[in-house]
Amino acid sequence: xxxxxxxxxxxxxxxxxxxxxxxxxxxxxxxxxxxxxxxxxxxxxxxxxxxxxxxxxxxxxxxxxxxxxxxxxxxxxxxxxxxxxxxxxxxxxxxxxxxxxxxxxxxxxxxxxxxxxxxxxxxxxxxxxxxxxxxxxxxxxxxxxxxxxxxxxxxxxxxxxxxxxxxxxxxxxxxxxxxxxxxxxxxxxxxxxxxxxxxxxxxxxxxxxxxxxxxxxxxxxxxxxxxxxx
Numbered sequence: 602x603x604x605x606x607x608x609x610x611x612x613x614x615x616x617x618x619x620x621x622x623x624x625x626x627x628x629x630x631x632x633x634x635x636x637x638x639x640x641x642x643x644x645x646x647x648x649x650x651x652x653x654x655x656x657x658x659x660x661x662x663x664x665x666x667x668x669x670x671x672x673x674x675x676x677x678x679x680x681x682x683x684x685x686x687x688x689x690x691x692x693x694x695x696x697x698x699x700x701x702x703x704x705x706x707x708x709x710x711x712x713x714x715x716x717x718x719x720x721x722x723x724x725x726x727x728x729x730x731x732x733x734x735x736x737x738x739x740x741x742x743x744x745x746x747x748x749x750x751x752x753x754x755x756x757x758x759x760x761x762x763x764x765x766x767x768x769x770x771x772x773x774x775x776x777x778x779x780x781x782x783x784x785x786x787x788x789x790x791x792x793x794x795x796x797x798x799x800x801x802x803x804x805x806x807x808x809x810x811x812x813x814x815x816x817x818x819x820x821x822x823x824x825x826x827x828x829x830x831x
Contacts, residue, residue, distance in 0.1 A: 609811045609815065614746075614749075616814070616818065617750065617814065618749075618750070618753050621634070621750055621753065621754055622753055622754060622757045625754040625757065625758065626757045626758065626759075631689075632686065632689050632690065634754075635682050635685050635686050635689075636682075636686060638678075638682050639679050639682035639683050639686060640679075642675045642676075642678040642679040642682065643675070643676070643679035645672075645675050646672050646675050646676050646679070648728055649668050649669075649671050649672035649675060650668075650669070650672045651728035651729070652668050652728050652731075652736065653665045653666075653668035653669040653671075653672060655728060655729065656668055663792075664789055667785045667789070671782055671785075674778045674782070677778075678775050678778065681771040681772075681774075681775065682771075684771075685764075685767075685768050685771065688764050712816070712817045713813055713814065713817050714813075716812070716813035716816040716817060717739070717743075717809055717810060717813040718739070719809075719813075721735070733789075733793065734790070734793075734794070734802055737786050737789050737790045737793075737802075738790065738799075738802035738803055738805065738806045739806045739809075740782075740786055741783050741786040741787055741790070741803065741806070742803070742806045742807055742809075742810050743810075744779050744780075744782040744783040744786060745779075745780070745783040746810070747776075747779040748776045748777070748778075748779035748780035748782075748783060749776075750776075751772050751773070751775050751776035751779060752772075752773065752776040754772055755768075755769045755770075755772035755773045755776065756769075758772070787799070790802065790803075
């Protein structure tokens with residue numbers, strides 16, 4: 602990673618950390634954040650399960666087992682957020698949960714993912730077609746960052762009542778899982794390719810993540826300007 606990208610990474614990470622922390626800390630915006638996290642975690646289960654089956658069919662038992670556990674973890678994470686949402690609103694929208702569970706990948710769900718995977722078609726990102734190096738490197742970056750993001754969000758939650766304490770503990774456990782996912786994905790890359798190739802792939806997807814965040818920030822700022830102008 603060159604110096605400019607590294608500095609942009611620090612700046613974008615700081616911006617994301619500030620935004621997510623403020624949104625989860627505010628009781629008014631917290632349900633929106635929890636709902637988005639719930640759908641995101643639930644939506645990746647089918648994708649990971651399909652990849653696990655693919656790895657098994659290719660004879661990579663180790664990877665198949667890791668992916669199966671990853672899918673189970675994502676299911677657990679979605680349930681943690683669903684429970685938190687039910688504490689706020691007993692009428693959790695089941696239709697949206699079902700829609701998320703049918704989704705086969707995280708890609709394309711938001712402007713961030715669209716920018717992150719720019720240049721790749723929906724078919725190329727499907728469980729049957731995505732190359733292992735693209736999946737492993739791109740998901741490694743996302744899981745590594747997610748572990749840090751969940752940790753930050755958990756740490757800003759107040760401890761003034763049982764609900765907040767339980768949510769904090771849940772998010773801390775999710776942070777630990779996400780960090781573990783990043784670790785197995787990195788090991789998976791090291792098992793398949795030389796260290797230098799792994800380094801180059803990680804740099805490529807880190808750069809993509811940084812650029813994607815700035816694109817989303819720019820999009821949001823332009824949209825805000827249009828609303829104010831109107």
